Amino acid sequence: MTNTEHMAPKRFIPSKAVGRTLLYVLLIAGCAVMLLPFAWMISSSLKTEADVFTFPIQWIPSSPRWKNYQLIWEKVPLLNGFKNSTILTICTMVLQITTSSLAAYAFAKLEFTGRNFLFLAYVTTIAIPWQVYMVPQYIMMASWQLTDSLIGIIIMHAFTAFGVFMMRQFYMGIPNELLEAARIDGLSEAGIWARIMVPLSKPAVATLAITAFVFEWNDFMGPRIYLSSTSKQTLQLVLRLFNTQYSSNYAQMMAAATVALIPVFILFCFLQRYFVQGVATSGLKG
């Protein structure tokens, strides 16, 4: 394996050519494994139920049945699911970004008693999974009548340690001289946050926004536990409802899955740099 080949020489060497061909063959094979399930999903979504499992696989249906895409909206409240998921995602995103960046500014740039201790509290609990405390949290929310409500889920997801941690890392890199100059000019701390920190931290905000979006849009167990009335169900719950109620109708299940994936796919195409950046920064520990 020529994995660590960094500088391919310009002149032609047969073994190098073989190595590079092998490299592309491996990568393309990997891509096929990743993409074929999606291709099969789209292809099946355009077939009649009888044709879904014909073998050999007919990748391009002879007469695409677009009607599947029309029928799914009538069978389950998909549109309502989109609406609820959108509300949930946007609210959580805005709250996460605002509260995290405010707290991160204080932790990165202001001095106060107990700063290190409080920050340590965030860091030590960051790895504790939700499953550890979901039961008492649910009981607490139920006592406040916040179950079966979108607001309950929004406040459950609005305050993250990850967001504070990530934004703080970014703010640490902003030079103090800049803030001192602003203070001399008479800008208040709130003014510095709003006029200097937030505009400078656009990449970090974008990364946090994407992370929040991916989590919230795809979250299944949170809404599954909290939301019981059909009118409040999120897209993922409606999709699941379709899969359990029409479990023999594969063509339409695939159509519903395709529809559910479209928003993420579009955003991913435009913003994939930020999707990837979020992961890369969370992996590189400072």
Next chain:
Amino acid sequence: MTSIQKTRRPGARMHLKREITAYLFIAPNFIGYMVLTFVPIILSFVYSTFDWNLGVYKAYTGIANYRYMFFEDLDFWKVVWNTFYYTIGTVPVCLILSLLLAMLMNQQLKGKTFFRSVFFFPYVASLVAVAVVWMALFNPDKGPVNEILMSLGISDPPRWAGSAEWAMPTIIGLTIWKQAGYYMVVYLAALQGVPTELYEAARMDGANAFQRFAHVTWPMVTPTTFFVTMMLIIGTFKSYDIMYVTTQGGPGVATKVLAYHIYNNAFVYNKYGYASALSVFLFAVVLVITLIQFRGEKRFTNYL
């Protein structure tokens, strides 16, 4: 004297004002995080000592829930074993695969962004959506995977999610497929941080590709490997959504894992006290993994 007092008092007041400002900045997140995360974590421990069934609070029972967990709950050890199986099946393969992909990607390539996007996309795709596709592909009776296996001459292909032996491997496969791209990106960031001079020096010393991997790449990415391993282990220990949307823990209890057991006890059987005891067990596991990672990273990390 008066002049000193004059200058000191505003100073103290300024200091207090600065403190208050800082606390106001952290307050929204901190209070929310405190109430909705910290307090429930503590409450997990408290509730785990309660006999609290069907939503009706009964009484403090000490360690009765733990005794029940370790000695009487017939499903508990099965569930713990399944969780280990899921972890052991997922973590090493996912780790090796993601490092391999990252090394392939960390070269001068045409279409690098495209490849990276393709590998990463399953991670951002909705689990509910990809699970239903996966289940259709691996449908034991008519799914394309078994059709292909049969056309290759395997007359009796596995029944995948429908059989107790193959259900877990099917879920492990789905997990790896969905997450390898995520960890590939993590590794890729680490690989890009390895100075090229190290490779040049190794090359000059006559190191072959394998030696360069063993003596340069691997030691340089060790911190990332610890991080990825920990993330993967915690990830597999906490997951149950994937089982929920594929097999519902079945057939029988073949794919019922620890977090699923917590979910069932809390939200299906309404045994809040016992579910909290199970949560504390999960907490202990995560704590041990984190401590091992912490220790291990200090000991084995090789900063060249």
